[in-house]
Amino acid sequence: MRAYNHLKATLEQALASLELPVPEKMTIEPPRDKSFGDLATNAAMMLSKVAKKAPRKIAEDLKAVIEGMDTSIERIDVAGPGFLNFFFSDAFWRQTVVDIRERGEEYGRIDLGQGRRVQVEYVSANPTGPLHIGHGRGAAVGDSLARIMRAAGWEVSTEYYLNDAGRQMLILGKSIFCRYQQHFGADIELFENGYKGEYIMDLAKELADKHGKTLLDMAEDEAVSICREYGMAVILDGIKQDLQDFNVEHQVWFSERSLTEAGKVDETFDFLRKEGLAYDEDGALWFRSTDFKDDKNRVLRKSSGDLTYFASDIAYHDDKYKRGFDLVIDIWGADHHGYIQRMKAAVQALGKEADQLEVILVQLVNLLKGGEQIAMSTRAGKFETLADVVEEVGADSARFIFLSRKSDSKLDFDLDLVKEKSMDNPVYYVQYAHARICSVFRKAEELDIAIPAPGQADLSPLNTLEDQLLLRCLEQFPDAVQASAHTFSPHHISYYLRELAGLLHRYYSANKILTAGDDAVIAARLALIDSVRQALANGLGLLGVSAPESM
CATH class of the missing domain: 3.30.1360.70 (Arginyl tRNA synthetase N-terminal domain)
Known part of the structure; x- marks a missing residue:
């Protein structure tokens, strides 16, 4: 840079x-x-x-x-x-050390965004069950992207869209009520599309403990509603805790239900009608998305009177732009690829440019253990939850692996490898580079060797090939931040960190530091590895991963 x-x-x-x-x-x-x-x-x-x-x-x-x-x-x-x-010149590259040590935690920050406002929405899973590792990958991507874009000069707001209305929530309520009835001896089977996980049985038992048999005496709709609201509240609390444990932040939790209750969906319909972009046909309300290069027009309200997900999504994005965001970033599962064009059509219908909506797709994660893939299915209750993975390998390791490849590429998550304390483990490889430098500093303190203050060291002894490779790599950290922010791709940071860590490990093997024999060389090399430590810490921070001082 x-x-x-x-x-x-x-x-x-x-x-x-x-x-x-x-x-x-x-x-x-x-x-x-x-x-x-x-x-x-x-x-x-x-x-x-x-x-x-x-x-x-x-x-x-x-x-x-x-x-x-x-x-x-x-x-x-x-x-x-x-x-x-x-x-x-060599002197030009050596100046990088001075810049890093003087800027400290600010090194790598740029002004790409120039204070413009961006909203990043991620996870937004239906509160119908615990988060699985697919949600975890989206959470890591969204949270890290928000950190990166702040470092790149954007004003960032993070949001979780709470799908607390619609068919899936009704299925949740019915599933819990079915298990509640079974708890009191009812001879009934769970319906075909019901949620089958053990957590549903746990929720039913909690309701039984709380209400006794009183729900059995109610009208079914009322009982299902109680089950739905209770289940959603408990599951949502669990989701929030899982995200907190995963070091993921959402500043805003936005309720889908609030859109209809506040009449915002109808407001959006009225606007589209006024613009000639919505029409009635066969008892349904349609959006003219073909006016914006979509392959067909889309239903907003079915002939039954039920809203489509698309209708709520248009109203939701209308609300986002009315809150003053210059750019909206949605992070979706890869199975939503076909949904992108219609949402870009909707954004244009709302009077915005298509590129004011950026959609990032997150591919599936194959969880491996003992060399075999673990099957996951939320509805069938067969899945490895994000909480389970974090408990087994830690938040740092899970986040780094999720961010180790481009988000729209499939990812194999090998639980056994990630737990290894070896250079084959990419998380360990990078974090150990930081810890290794901190260990050198502790040893320097024991030997009463002072680490030169920023700007005070004579850096002219940094004249080896290994010095030059490290200096050039350090200078590129702001470029990695810019590439990540410009392409909305946090993996550029993880790639950079692995390259820098590799150069540090090779440097450590090829060059004596505390035993170099010359005070000027020792001081210059301490200043150099201190700048490496700072760049590693700053980069790991953008990924939401800690920079340990010992391992």
Whole structure:
């Protein structure tokens, strides 16, 4: 990031001195072959027509100007048809250590969002049962993305959409009431689509303890309603506790039921009718989503009078935008892929741009134990809950593994591997890098070796290949933050952390630190690994994972 920004500013200044414009399609990026330099630009080739010169001649002119004005660039090569390849000086890279140690926890923060408001909605599971590991992956993605976007300069609000209305909640109430009746000896079977988990039986027993047989004497609708409300409240409390234990925060818990009770669904219908985007046909109310490139129009209210999920979702998103968010991010299961286009159509019907809604899909997690996959089904009651996984491997390990790959890629979660204290375990690999540095500092204190204050160390002894690799990687942490925020993909941070941890472990093996024999070298290397420690801690923090000082 610092190298890119520095070169961009230098190029703009050099172009101005040559009375040339900054090309609209100018690129500044690392060359594929690192031996060609730290960064390269195509600026000269983009200016050939404007300057009416051969690209190589423009490149030579730029080279001459920059060499006379910028001492942080050690060498410039003109290559091929007119590429400029730049090699930064060792002193430039060593400055990264100073920057990190002076900025501390702020290192990596950028201003991509420029204070714009974004809402991130994630998990939003029906309160019909405990969270499973699929929900856990979505929770980790959403919570980490919120952290990353805050670090990238956005004003972020996090939200859980509580599906407390509709058919699934009715099924929950009926399932609990059925088990309640069975508890008192009723000879009935659970209906085909009922929830079969043991937690349903537990809820029924709690109701029996609380109400005795009184529900049996009520009208069934009233009894089912009591069962539904009680079950939802208990399950929701469990969900909130599971998320808290998983280090996941939601600032807002938004009730679906509140939309209908406040008349917001009808308000949205009225708006769509007024805009000519909703119409009645065959007793149902339809949305003209084909006006916005959807493949067919969609039902909002069925002929039976029941609302579709889509109707509530439009009203919900209307409410989001009315709260002043510039961007709305929804995190959904991969099975909702076909739902994206109709929601983007709805957003446009509400007067927003399609790209003001970003949908992130989260693929399934295959939970492995003993080399075999564990089957999961919420309704059948056969699933490994998020709470079970967190209890077995810890929140840190679960979060890191969930974020170790792009969210729309399937993920194998090997419980046995994640519990290993070995370098094969990616969580251990990264956290141990941080703990290893802290161990060096403790040893330094025992030996009465002072760790130099930020900005005080002579960093010129950092001249080995291992030093340079670490310095270049450290400089790229803000780039990883920008890539994650720009693409809404937290896995860029986990990739970065594994690369940095790997370089640290190799550095530790190849270079003596406290026993280097030269006080200046010792001080410089302590400052370097302190900056590594800070970058690791900052990156782990963005993933919601702790940075332990000992392991």
